[in-house]
Amino acid sequence: MFPLYQSLKWIYQKFKVSAWLPFVALVSYTILGAFLFKFFEMENDQRNREGYRNRTSYAMNQVVERMLEVRCDDLTLRSADKAYQIKHAKDALLWFLDHLNLTEVLTERTDDTPWTWLGSMFYAGQLYTTIGYGYPITQTVAGRVTSIFYILFGIPIFLIILKDIGRLMSRGCRKLYKRLGDSQRKIAQSPSIKTVSQYFPNKANARRHAENAFPIPIALAMLFLWILFSAGLFCLWEREWGYLTSVYFFFVSISTVGLGDIVFLNPDMMIFNFLLILIGLALLSMCFNLIQVGGVLFKKNNSMLIFICSVFEYREIKFRKAFCNTIDQKNLENLFISIKRRSPYQFKRNQILT
Missing domain, CATH: 1.10.287.70 (Helix Hairpins)
Incomplete structure:
Protein backbone atom coordinates (compact mmCIF):
# COMPACT_ATOMS: atom_id res chain seq x y z
CA MET A 1 0.00 0.00 0.00
CA PHE A 2 2.91 2.37 0.69
CA PRO A 3 4.27 2.22 -2.93
CA LEU A 4 0.74 2.96 -4.16
CA TYR A 5 0.60 5.93 -1.81
CA GLN A 6 3.91 7.24 -3.16
CA SER A 7 2.76 6.79 -6.77
CA LEU A 8 -0.51 8.65 -6.20
CA LYS A 9 1.33 11.39 -4.33
CA TRP A 10 3.80 11.77 -7.23
CA ILE A 11 0.94 12.05 -9.74
CA TYR A 12 -0.80 14.54 -7.48
CA GLN A 13 2.29 16.76 -7.25
CA LYS A 14 3.48 16.22 -10.83
CA PHE A 15 0.36 17.50 -12.53
CA LYS A 16 -0.35 20.18 -9.88
CA VAL A 17 -3.88 19.02 -9.18
CA SER A 18 -6.29 21.75 -8.17
CA ALA A 19 -7.28 21.97 -4.51
CA TRP A 20 -10.92 21.21 -5.34
CA LEU A 21 -10.22 18.21 -7.54
CA PRO A 22 -9.17 15.88 -4.66
CA PHE A 23 -12.39 16.72 -2.84
CA VAL A 24 -14.43 15.98 -5.95
CA ALA A 25 -12.46 12.75 -6.41
CA LEU A 26 -13.19 11.70 -2.82
CA VAL A 27 -16.91 12.36 -3.19
CA SER A 28 -16.98 10.48 -6.51
CA TYR A 29 -15.07 7.58 -4.98
CA THR A 30 -17.54 7.46 -2.10
CA ILE A 31 -20.53 7.44 -4.46
CA LEU A 32 -18.91 4.70 -6.54
CA GLY A 33 -18.37 2.59 -3.44
CA ALA A 34 -21.93 3.22 -2.27
CA PHE A 35 -23.28 2.05 -5.62
CA LEU A 36 -21.21 -1.16 -5.57
CA PHE A 37 -21.98 -2.08 -1.96
CA LYS A 38 -25.66 -1.29 -2.35
CA PHE A 39 -25.79 -3.44 -5.47
CA PHE A 40 -24.04 -6.41 -3.86
CA GLU A 41 -25.53 -6.30 -0.35
CA MET A 42 -28.99 -4.76 -0.32
CA GLU A 43 -31.02 -7.60 -1.83
CA ASN A 44 -29.27 -10.28 0.20
CA ASP A 45 -29.63 -8.28 3.41
CA GLN A 46 -33.35 -7.71 2.83
CA ARG A 47 -33.85 -11.43 2.26
CA ASN A 48 -31.99 -12.31 5.47
CA ARG A 49 -33.94 -9.77 7.50
CA GLU A 50 -37.25 -11.03 6.21
CA GLY A 51 -36.29 -14.58 7.14
CA TYR A 52 -35.17 -13.52 10.61
CA ARG A 53 -38.37 -11.52 11.05
CA ASN A 54 -40.48 -14.57 10.23
CA ARG A 55 -38.47 -16.80 12.56
CA THR A 56 -38.80 -14.29 15.38
CA SER A 57 -42.56 -14.03 14.96
CA TYR A 58 -42.92 -17.81 14.85
CA ALA A 59 -40.77 -18.26 17.97
CA MET A 60 -42.73 -15.68 19.96
CA ASN A 61 -46.05 -17.27 19.00
CA GLN A 62 -44.78 -20.68 20.06
CA VAL A 63 -43.60 -19.35 23.42
CA VAL A 64 -46.95 -17.66 24.03
CA GLU A 65 -48.88 -20.84 23.20
CA ARG A 66 -46.76 -22.90 25.56
CA MET A 67 -47.09 -20.32 28.33
CA LEU A 68 -50.88 -20.55 28.00
CA GLU A 69 -50.77 -24.33 28.16
CA VAL A 70 -48.75 -24.21 31.35
CA ARG A 71 -50.94 -21.52 32.88
CA CYS A 72 -54.30 -23.18 32.37
CA ASP A 73 -55.32 -26.75 31.55
CA ASP A 74 -59.03 -25.98 31.17
CA LEU A 75 -59.73 -25.67 27.42
CA THR A 76 -62.99 -23.82 28.05
CA LEU A 77 -61.29 -21.18 30.19
CA ARG A 78 -58.43 -20.83 27.76
CA SER A 79 -60.71 -20.27 24.78
CA ALA A 80 -63.05 -17.92 26.67
CA ASP A 81 -60.54 -15.07 27.06
CA LYS A 82 -57.73 -16.16 24.79
CA ALA A 83 -57.01 -12.75 23.24
CA TYR A 84 -56.55 -11.20 26.67
CA GLN A 85 -54.25 -13.99 27.78
CA ILE A 86 -52.16 -13.80 24.59
CA LYS A 87 -51.69 -10.06 25.09
CA HIS A 88 -50.42 -10.48 28.64
CA ALA A 89 -48.21 -13.38 27.66
CA LYS A 90 -46.60 -11.32 24.88
CA ASP A 91 -46.12 -8.39 27.24
CA ALA A 92 -44.36 -10.68 29.70
CA LEU A 93 -42.14 -12.04 26.94
CA LEU A 94 -41.26 -8.56 25.68
CA TRP A 95 -40.44 -7.47 29.23
CA PHE A 96 -38.12 -10.45 29.54
CA LEU A 97 -36.30 -9.53 26.31
CA ASP A 98 -36.05 -5.88 27.26
CA HIS A 99 -34.75 -6.67 30.73
CA LEU A 100 -31.88 -8.67 29.18
CA ASN A 101 -31.19 -5.93 26.57
CA LEU A 102 -32.15 -8.27 23.76
CA THR A 103 -34.72 -5.91 22.25
CA GLU A 104 -32.02 -3.90 20.46
CA VAL A 105 -30.64 -7.08 18.92
CA LEU A 106 -34.05 -8.06 17.59
CA THR A 107 -34.71 -4.53 16.35
CA GLU A 108 -31.35 -4.35 14.60
CA ARG A 109 -31.96 -7.62 12.78
CA THR A 110 -35.58 -6.97 11.86
CA ASP A 111 -35.50 -3.27 10.93
CA ASP A 112 -35.12 -1.97 7.40
CA THR A 113 -31.88 -2.73 5.60
CA PRO A 114 -29.00 -0.30 6.25
CA TRP A 115 -27.78 -0.71 2.67
CA THR A 116 -29.50 2.40 1.37
CA TRP A 117 -27.59 5.09 -0.49
CA LEU A 118 -26.77 6.90 2.76
CA GLY A 119 -25.90 3.70 4.59
CA SER A 120 -23.69 2.50 1.74
CA MET A 121 -21.87 5.84 1.62
CA PHE A 122 -21.39 5.62 5.38
CA TYR A 123 -19.87 2.16 5.00
CA ALA A 124 -17.59 3.34 2.18
CA GLY A 125 -16.39 6.23 4.34
CA GLN A 126 -15.55 3.82 7.15
CA LEU A 127 -13.28 1.87 4.82
CA TYR A 128 -11.03 4.62 3.46
CA THR A 129 -10.87 6.49 6.79
CA THR A 130 -9.90 3.21 8.56
CA ILE A 131 -12.44 3.95 11.33
CA GLY A 132 -14.43 0.75 10.90
CA TYR A 133 -17.38 0.79 13.31
CA GLY A 134 -18.39 -2.71 12.30
CA TYR A 135 -21.84 -1.62 11.12
CA PRO A 136 -23.11 -2.39 8.58
CA ILE A 137 -21.22 -5.51 7.57
CA THR A 138 -20.92 -7.22 4.22
CA GLN A 139 -22.22 -10.80 4.00
CA THR A 140 -21.76 -11.66 0.35
CA VAL A 141 -18.52 -12.81 -1.27
CA ALA A 142 -18.75 -10.06 -3.89
CA GLY A 143 -19.19 -7.40 -1.22
CA ARG A 144 -16.19 -8.59 0.76
CA VAL A 145 -13.93 -8.79 -2.30
CA THR A 146 -15.05 -5.31 -3.31
CA SER A 147 -14.24 -4.07 0.19
CA ILE A 148 -10.68 -5.38 -0.12
CA PHE A 149 -9.96 -3.53 -3.36
CA TYR A 150 -11.87 -0.47 -2.18
CA ILE A 151 -9.64 -0.27 0.90
CA LEU A 152 -6.52 -0.87 -1.19
CA PHE A 153 -7.10 2.22 -3.31
CA GLY A 154 -9.20 4.28 -0.92
CA ILE A 155 -6.78 4.62 2.00
CA PRO A 156 -3.89 6.14 -0.05
CA ILE A 157 -6.28 8.53 -1.79
CA PHE A 158 -7.79 9.65 1.50
CA LEU A 159 -4.40 10.10 3.19
CA ILE A 160 -3.16 12.32 0.37
CA ILE A 161 -6.34 14.41 0.42
CA LEU A 162 -6.38 14.65 4.22
CA LYS A 163 -2.75 15.76 4.31
CA ASP A 164 -3.39 18.36 1.62
CA ILE A 165 -6.49 19.67 3.42
CA GLY A 166 -4.55 19.90 6.67
CA ARG A 167 -1.78 21.83 4.93
CA LEU A 168 -4.27 24.22 3.30
CA MET A 169 -6.06 24.81 6.61
CA SER A 170 -2.79 25.47 8.45
CA ARG A 171 -1.67 27.84 5.69
CA GLY A 172 -4.99 29.68 5.84
CA CYS A 173 -4.80 29.97 9.62
CA ARG A 174 -1.25 31.33 9.40
CA LYS A 175 -2.32 33.96 6.85
CA LEU A 176 -5.31 34.96 8.96
CA TYR A 177 -3.16 35.14 12.07
CA LYS A 178 -0.59 37.25 10.22
CA ARG A 179 -3.24 39.70 9.01
CA LEU A 180 -4.69 40.04 12.49
CA GLY A 181 -1.24 40.56 13.91
CA ASP A 182 -0.33 43.17 11.32
CA SER A 183 -3.55 45.09 11.92
CA GLN A 184 -3.21 45.10 15.71
CA ARG A 185 0.45 45.86 16.14
CA LYS A 186 2.79 48.07 14.18
CA ASN A 301 15.76 28.66 15.67
CA ASN A 302 17.60 26.59 18.26
CA SER A 303 20.51 29.02 17.99
CA MET A 304 18.40 32.19 18.23
CA LEU A 305 20.21 33.18 21.39
CA ILE A 306 23.53 32.99 19.56
CA PHE A 307 22.06 35.12 16.79
CA ILE A 308 20.91 37.80 19.24
CA CYS A 309 24.28 37.81 20.93
CA SER A 310 25.93 38.10 17.53
CA VAL A 311 23.82 41.15 16.70
CA PHE A 312 24.78 42.98 19.87
CA GLU A 313 28.42 41.95 19.59
CA TYR A 314 28.49 43.25 16.03
CA ARG A 315 26.92 46.57 17.04
CA GLU A 316 29.38 46.93 19.91
CA ILE A 317 32.32 46.28 17.58
CA LYS A 318 31.06 48.80 15.02
CA PHE A 319 30.71 51.35 17.81
CA ARG A 320 34.23 50.74 19.08
CA LYS A 321 35.69 50.79 15.60
CA ALA A 322 33.97 54.02 14.72
CA PHE A 323 34.63 55.97 17.91
CA CYS A 324 37.33 54.27 19.93
CA ASN A 325 39.32 52.62 17.15
CA THR A 326 40.42 49.96 19.67
CA ILE A 327 40.04 46.97 17.44
CA ASP A 328 41.68 46.23 14.12
CA GLN A 329 40.46 44.39 11.02
CA LYS A 330 42.12 41.11 12.04
CA ASN A 331 40.37 40.94 15.42
CA LEU A 332 37.01 41.70 13.79
CA GLU A 333 37.55 38.87 11.33
CA ASN A 334 38.47 36.43 14.12
CA LEU A 335 35.33 37.37 16.06
CA PHE A 336 33.02 36.58 13.18
CA ILE A 337 34.83 33.29 12.59
CA SER A 338 34.09 32.32 16.20
CA ILE A 339 30.43 33.38 15.85
CA LYS A 340 30.14 31.33 12.68
CA ARG A 341 31.37 28.22 14.51
CA ARG A 342 28.76 28.63 17.25
CA SER A 343 25.82 29.14 14.87
CA PRO A 344 24.68 26.53 12.30
CA TYR A 345 23.82 29.34 9.87
CA GLN A 346 26.25 30.94 7.51
CA PHE A 347 26.45 34.63 6.93
CA LYS A 348 28.39 36.67 4.46
CA ARG A 349 31.58 37.70 6.22
CA ASN A 350 32.88 39.71 3.28
CA GLN A 351 29.72 41.83 3.16
CA ILE A 352 29.94 42.52 6.89
CA LEU A 353 33.59 43.57 6.81
CA THR A 354 33.18 45.85 3.82
Whole structure:
Protein backbone atom coordinates (compact mmCIF):
# COMPACT_ATOMS: atom_id res chain seq x y z
CA MET A 1 0.00 0.00 0.00
CA PHE A 2 2.91 2.37 0.69
CA PRO A 3 4.27 2.22 -2.93
CA LEU A 4 0.74 2.96 -4.16
CA TYR A 5 0.60 5.93 -1.81
CA GLN A 6 3.91 7.24 -3.16
CA SER A 7 2.76 6.79 -6.77
CA LEU A 8 -0.51 8.65 -6.20
CA LYS A 9 1.33 11.39 -4.33
CA TRP A 10 3.80 11.77 -7.23
CA ILE A 11 0.94 12.05 -9.74
CA TYR A 12 -0.80 14.54 -7.48
CA GLN A 13 2.29 16.76 -7.25
CA LYS A 14 3.48 16.22 -10.83
CA PHE A 15 0.36 17.50 -12.53
CA LYS A 16 -0.35 20.18 -9.88
CA VAL A 17 -3.88 19.02 -9.18
CA SER A 18 -6.29 21.75 -8.17
CA ALA A 19 -7.28 21.97 -4.51
CA TRP A 20 -10.92 21.21 -5.34
CA LEU A 21 -10.22 18.21 -7.54
CA PRO A 22 -9.17 15.88 -4.66
CA PHE A 23 -12.39 16.72 -2.84
CA VAL A 24 -14.43 15.98 -5.95
CA ALA A 25 -12.46 12.75 -6.41
CA LEU A 26 -13.19 11.70 -2.82
CA VAL A 27 -16.91 12.36 -3.19
CA SER A 28 -16.98 10.48 -6.51
CA TYR A 29 -15.07 7.58 -4.98
CA THR A 30 -17.54 7.46 -2.10
CA ILE A 31 -20.53 7.44 -4.46
CA LEU A 32 -18.91 4.70 -6.54
CA GLY A 33 -18.37 2.59 -3.44
CA ALA A 34 -21.93 3.22 -2.27
CA PHE A 35 -23.28 2.05 -5.62
CA LEU A 36 -21.21 -1.16 -5.57
CA PHE A 37 -21.98 -2.08 -1.96
CA LYS A 38 -25.66 -1.29 -2.35
CA PHE A 39 -25.79 -3.44 -5.47
CA PHE A 40 -24.04 -6.41 -3.86
CA GLU A 41 -25.53 -6.30 -0.35
CA MET A 42 -28.99 -4.76 -0.32
CA GLU A 43 -31.02 -7.60 -1.83
CA ASN A 44 -29.27 -10.28 0.20
CA ASP A 45 -29.63 -8.28 3.41
CA GLN A 46 -33.35 -7.71 2.83
CA ARG A 47 -33.85 -11.43 2.26
CA ASN A 48 -31.99 -12.31 5.47
CA ARG A 49 -33.94 -9.77 7.50
CA GLU A 50 -37.25 -11.03 6.21
CA GLY A 51 -36.29 -14.58 7.14
CA TYR A 52 -35.17 -13.52 10.61
CA ARG A 53 -38.37 -11.52 11.05
CA ASN A 54 -40.48 -14.57 10.23
CA ARG A 55 -38.47 -16.80 12.56
CA THR A 56 -38.80 -14.29 15.38
CA SER A 57 -42.56 -14.03 14.96
CA TYR A 58 -42.92 -17.81 14.85
CA ALA A 59 -40.77 -18.26 17.97
CA MET A 60 -42.73 -15.68 19.96
CA ASN A 61 -46.05 -17.27 19.00
CA GLN A 62 -44.78 -20.68 20.06
CA VAL A 63 -43.60 -19.35 23.42
CA VAL A 64 -46.95 -17.66 24.03
CA GLU A 65 -48.88 -20.84 23.20
CA ARG A 66 -46.76 -22.90 25.56
CA MET A 67 -47.09 -20.32 28.33
CA LEU A 68 -50.88 -20.55 28.00
CA GLU A 69 -50.77 -24.33 28.16
CA VAL A 70 -48.75 -24.21 31.35
CA ARG A 71 -50.94 -21.52 32.88
CA CYS A 72 -54.30 -23.18 32.37
CA ASP A 73 -55.32 -26.75 31.55
CA ASP A 74 -59.03 -25.98 31.17
CA LEU A 75 -59.73 -25.67 27.42
CA THR A 76 -62.99 -23.82 28.05
CA LEU A 77 -61.29 -21.18 30.19
CA ARG A 78 -58.43 -20.83 27.76
CA SER A 79 -60.71 -20.27 24.78
CA ALA A 80 -63.05 -17.92 26.67
CA ASP A 81 -60.54 -15.07 27.06
CA LYS A 82 -57.73 -16.16 24.79
CA ALA A 83 -57.01 -12.75 23.24
CA TYR A 84 -56.55 -11.20 26.67
CA GLN A 85 -54.25 -13.99 27.78
CA ILE A 86 -52.16 -13.80 24.59
CA LYS A 87 -51.69 -10.06 25.09
CA HIS A 88 -50.42 -10.48 28.64
CA ALA A 89 -48.21 -13.38 27.66
CA LYS A 90 -46.60 -11.32 24.88
CA ASP A 91 -46.12 -8.39 27.24
CA ALA A 92 -44.36 -10.68 29.70
CA LEU A 93 -42.14 -12.04 26.94
CA LEU A 94 -41.26 -8.56 25.68
CA TRP A 95 -40.44 -7.47 29.23
CA PHE A 96 -38.12 -10.45 29.54
CA LEU A 97 -36.30 -9.53 26.31
CA ASP A 98 -36.05 -5.88 27.26
CA HIS A 99 -34.75 -6.67 30.73
CA LEU A 100 -31.88 -8.67 29.18
CA ASN A 101 -31.19 -5.93 26.57
CA LEU A 102 -32.15 -8.27 23.76
CA THR A 103 -34.72 -5.91 22.25
CA GLU A 104 -32.02 -3.90 20.46
CA VAL A 105 -30.64 -7.08 18.92
CA LEU A 106 -34.05 -8.06 17.59
CA THR A 107 -34.71 -4.53 16.35
CA GLU A 108 -31.35 -4.35 14.60
CA ARG A 109 -31.96 -7.62 12.78
CA THR A 110 -35.58 -6.97 11.86
CA ASP A 111 -35.50 -3.27 10.93
CA ASP A 112 -35.12 -1.97 7.40
CA THR A 113 -31.88 -2.73 5.60
CA PRO A 114 -29.00 -0.30 6.25
CA TRP A 115 -27.78 -0.71 2.67
CA THR A 116 -29.50 2.40 1.37
CA TRP A 117 -27.59 5.09 -0.49
CA LEU A 118 -26.77 6.90 2.76
CA GLY A 119 -25.90 3.70 4.59
CA SER A 120 -23.69 2.50 1.74
CA MET A 121 -21.87 5.84 1.62
CA PHE A 122 -21.39 5.62 5.38
CA TYR A 123 -19.87 2.16 5.00
CA ALA A 124 -17.59 3.34 2.18
CA GLY A 125 -16.39 6.23 4.34
CA GLN A 126 -15.55 3.82 7.15
CA LEU A 127 -13.28 1.87 4.82
CA TYR A 128 -11.03 4.62 3.46
CA THR A 129 -10.87 6.49 6.79
CA THR A 130 -9.90 3.21 8.56
CA ILE A 131 -12.44 3.95 11.33
CA GLY A 132 -14.43 0.75 10.90
CA TYR A 133 -17.38 0.79 13.31
CA GLY A 134 -18.39 -2.71 12.30
CA TYR A 135 -21.84 -1.62 11.12
CA PRO A 136 -23.11 -2.39 8.58
CA ILE A 137 -21.22 -5.51 7.57
CA THR A 138 -20.92 -7.22 4.22
CA GLN A 139 -22.22 -10.80 4.00
CA THR A 140 -21.76 -11.66 0.35
CA VAL A 141 -18.52 -12.81 -1.27
CA ALA A 142 -18.75 -10.06 -3.89
CA GLY A 143 -19.19 -7.40 -1.22
CA ARG A 144 -16.19 -8.59 0.76
CA VAL A 145 -13.93 -8.79 -2.30
CA THR A 146 -15.05 -5.31 -3.31
CA SER A 147 -14.24 -4.07 0.19
CA ILE A 148 -10.68 -5.38 -0.12
CA PHE A 149 -9.96 -3.53 -3.36
CA TYR A 150 -11.87 -0.47 -2.18
CA ILE A 151 -9.64 -0.27 0.90
CA LEU A 152 -6.52 -0.87 -1.19
CA PHE A 153 -7.10 2.22 -3.31
CA GLY A 154 -9.20 4.28 -0.92
CA ILE A 155 -6.78 4.62 2.00
CA PRO A 156 -3.89 6.14 -0.05
CA ILE A 157 -6.28 8.53 -1.79
CA PHE A 158 -7.79 9.65 1.50
CA LEU A 159 -4.40 10.10 3.19
CA ILE A 160 -3.16 12.32 0.37
CA ILE A 161 -6.34 14.41 0.42
CA LEU A 162 -6.38 14.65 4.22
CA LYS A 163 -2.75 15.76 4.31
CA ASP A 164 -3.39 18.36 1.62
CA ILE A 165 -6.49 19.67 3.42
CA GLY A 166 -4.55 19.90 6.67
CA ARG A 167 -1.78 21.83 4.93
CA LEU A 168 -4.27 24.22 3.30
CA MET A 169 -6.06 24.81 6.61
CA SER A 170 -2.79 25.47 8.45
CA ARG A 171 -1.67 27.84 5.69
CA GLY A 172 -4.99 29.68 5.84
CA CYS A 173 -4.80 29.97 9.62
CA ARG A 174 -1.25 31.33 9.40
CA LYS A 175 -2.32 33.96 6.85
CA LEU A 176 -5.31 34.96 8.96
CA TYR A 177 -3.16 35.14 12.07
CA LYS A 178 -0.59 37.25 10.22
CA ARG A 179 -3.24 39.70 9.01
CA LEU A 180 -4.69 40.04 12.49
CA GLY A 181 -1.24 40.56 13.91
CA ASP A 182 -0.33 43.17 11.32
CA SER A 183 -3.55 45.09 11.92
CA GLN A 184 -3.21 45.10 15.71
CA ARG A 185 0.45 45.86 16.14
CA LYS A 186 2.79 48.07 14.18
CA ILE A 187 6.30 47.63 15.48
CA ALA A 188 8.94 49.81 13.92
CA GLN A 189 12.18 47.99 13.35
CA SER A 190 15.49 49.63 14.31
CA PRO A 191 17.74 50.60 11.37
CA SER A 192 20.69 48.90 12.99
CA ILE A 193 18.75 45.67 13.36
CA LYS A 194 17.66 45.90 9.74
CA THR A 195 21.27 46.36 8.70
CA VAL A 196 22.39 43.29 10.60
CA SER A 197 19.38 41.26 9.39
CA GLN A 198 20.56 41.71 5.84
CA TYR A 199 23.67 39.72 6.70
CA PHE A 200 21.68 36.96 8.38
CA PRO A 201 19.03 36.15 5.71
CA ASN A 202 18.25 32.62 6.92
CA LYS A 203 17.94 33.72 10.51
CA ALA A 204 15.82 36.76 9.67
CA ASN A 205 13.46 34.73 7.50
CA ALA A 206 13.16 32.06 10.17
CA ARG A 207 12.37 34.68 12.78
CA ARG A 208 9.71 36.33 10.61
CA HIS A 209 8.19 32.93 9.83
CA ALA A 210 8.12 32.06 13.52
CA GLU A 211 6.37 35.33 14.34
CA ASN A 212 3.69 34.69 11.70
CA ALA A 213 3.23 31.00 12.55
CA PHE A 214 -0.22 30.06 13.80
CA PRO A 215 0.03 29.15 17.51
CA ILE A 216 -0.27 25.44 18.12
CA PRO A 217 -2.24 25.88 21.39
CA ILE A 218 -4.92 27.81 19.48
CA ALA A 219 -5.13 25.03 16.87
CA LEU A 220 -5.50 22.42 19.62
CA ALA A 221 -8.16 24.58 21.26
CA MET A 222 -10.04 24.73 17.95
CA LEU A 223 -9.95 20.93 17.73
CA PHE A 224 -11.12 20.60 21.34
CA LEU A 225 -14.01 23.03 20.78
CA TRP A 226 -15.02 21.19 17.62
CA ILE A 227 -15.17 17.94 19.59
CA LEU A 228 -17.41 19.56 22.20
CA PHE A 229 -19.62 21.19 19.55
CA SER A 230 -20.03 18.00 17.53
CA ALA A 231 -20.75 15.99 20.67
CA GLY A 232 -23.55 18.43 21.49
CA LEU A 233 -25.08 17.89 18.04
CA PHE A 234 -24.83 14.12 18.49
CA CYS A 235 -26.81 14.42 21.72
CA LEU A 236 -29.59 16.25 19.86
CA TRP A 237 -29.86 13.64 17.10
CA GLU A 238 -29.10 10.50 19.08
CA ARG A 239 -31.57 10.75 21.95
CA GLU A 240 -30.19 7.80 23.86
CA TRP A 241 -26.66 9.20 24.03
CA GLY A 242 -25.36 11.25 26.92
CA TYR A 243 -22.92 14.11 26.40
CA LEU A 244 -19.96 12.15 27.72
CA THR A 245 -20.89 9.25 25.45
CA SER A 246 -20.95 11.61 22.47
CA VAL A 247 -17.53 13.05 23.35
CA TYR A 248 -16.16 9.55 23.75
CA PHE A 249 -17.60 8.44 20.41
CA PHE A 250 -16.29 11.49 18.54
CA PHE A 251 -12.78 11.19 19.97
CA VAL A 252 -12.64 7.47 19.17
CA SER A 253 -13.79 8.30 15.64
CA ILE A 254 -11.27 11.04 14.81
CA SER A 255 -8.49 8.90 16.26
CA THR A 256 -9.60 6.28 13.65
CA VAL A 257 -9.82 3.61 16.35
CA GLY A 258 -13.50 2.85 15.72
CA LEU A 259 -14.22 0.42 18.55
CA GLY A 260 -17.77 -0.23 17.33
CA ASP A 261 -19.27 -0.32 20.82
CA ILE A 262 -21.38 2.73 19.91
CA VAL A 263 -22.93 3.29 16.50
CA PHE A 264 -25.37 5.76 14.99
CA LEU A 265 -29.03 4.87 15.51
CA ASN A 266 -30.56 7.64 13.38
CA PRO A 267 -29.96 6.68 9.74
CA ASP A 268 -31.22 10.01 8.39
CA MET A 269 -28.40 11.95 10.09
CA MET A 270 -25.71 9.35 9.47
CA ILE A 271 -23.97 11.15 6.60
CA PHE A 272 -24.14 14.56 8.29
CA ASN A 273 -22.61 13.07 11.44
CA PHE A 274 -19.88 11.53 9.34
CA LEU A 275 -19.16 14.94 7.76
CA LEU A 276 -18.59 16.32 11.26
CA ILE A 277 -16.10 13.53 11.84
CA LEU A 278 -14.32 14.29 8.55
CA ILE A 279 -13.97 17.94 9.58
CA GLY A 280 -12.55 16.74 12.88
CA LEU A 281 -10.04 14.60 11.00
CA ALA A 282 -9.06 17.65 8.92
CA LEU A 283 -8.54 19.72 12.07
CA LEU A 284 -6.45 16.94 13.55
CA SER A 285 -4.37 16.84 10.37
CA MET A 286 -3.95 20.62 10.57
CA CYS A 287 -2.66 20.31 14.13
CA PHE A 288 -0.17 17.66 13.05
CA ASN A 289 0.96 19.89 10.18
CA LEU A 290 1.46 22.86 12.50
CA ILE A 291 3.37 20.72 14.97
CA GLN A 292 5.55 19.42 12.16
CA VAL A 293 6.24 22.94 10.88
CA GLY A 294 6.87 24.09 14.44
CA GLY A 295 9.41 21.31 14.90
CA VAL A 296 11.26 22.41 11.77
CA LEU A 297 11.23 26.02 12.93
CA PHE A 298 12.48 24.94 16.34
CA LYS A 299 15.46 23.26 14.72
CA LYS A 300 16.11 26.37 12.65
CA ASN A 301 15.76 28.66 15.67
CA ASN A 302 17.60 26.59 18.26
CA SER A 303 20.51 29.02 17.99
CA MET A 304 18.40 32.19 18.23
CA LEU A 305 20.21 33.18 21.39
CA ILE A 306 23.53 32.99 19.56
CA PHE A 307 22.06 35.12 16.79
CA ILE A 308 20.91 37.80 19.24
CA CYS A 309 24.28 37.81 20.93
CA SER A 310 25.93 38.10 17.53
CA VAL A 311 23.82 41.15 16.70
CA PHE A 312 24.78 42.98 19.87
CA GLU A 313 28.42 41.95 19.59
CA TYR A 314 28.49 43.25 16.03
CA ARG A 315 26.92 46.57 17.04
CA GLU A 316 29.38 46.93 19.91
CA ILE A 317 32.32 46.28 17.58
CA LYS A 318 31.06 48.80 15.02
CA PHE A 319 30.71 51.35 17.81
CA ARG A 320 34.23 50.74 19.08
CA LYS A 321 35.69 50.79 15.60
CA ALA A 322 33.97 54.02 14.72
CA PHE A 323 34.63 55.97 17.91
CA CYS A 324 37.33 54.27 19.93
CA ASN A 325 39.32 52.62 17.15
CA THR A 326 40.42 49.96 19.67
CA ILE A 327 40.04 46.97 17.44
CA ASP A 328 41.68 46.23 14.12
CA GLN A 329 40.46 44.39 11.02
CA LYS A 330 42.12 41.11 12.04
CA ASN A 331 40.37 40.94 15.42
CA LEU A 332 37.01 41.70 13.79
CA GLU A 333 37.55 38.87 11.33
CA ASN A 334 38.47 36.43 14.12
CA LEU A 335 35.33 37.37 16.06
CA PHE A 336 33.02 36.58 13.18
CA ILE A 337 34.83 33.29 12.59
CA SER A 338 34.09 32.32 16.20
CA ILE A 339 30.43 33.38 15.85
CA LYS A 340 30.14 31.33 12.68
CA ARG A 341 31.37 28.22 14.51
CA ARG A 342 28.76 28.63 17.25
CA SER A 343 25.82 29.14 14.87
CA PRO A 344 24.68 26.53 12.30
CA TYR A 345 23.82 29.34 9.87
CA GLN A 346 26.25 30.94 7.51
CA PHE A 347 26.45 34.63 6.93
CA LYS A 348 28.39 36.67 4.46
CA ARG A 349 31.58 37.70 6.22
CA ASN A 350 32.88 39.71 3.28
CA GLN A 351 29.72 41.83 3.16
CA ILE A 352 29.94 42.52 6.89
CA LEU A 353 33.59 43.57 6.81
CA THR A 354 33.18 45.85 3.82
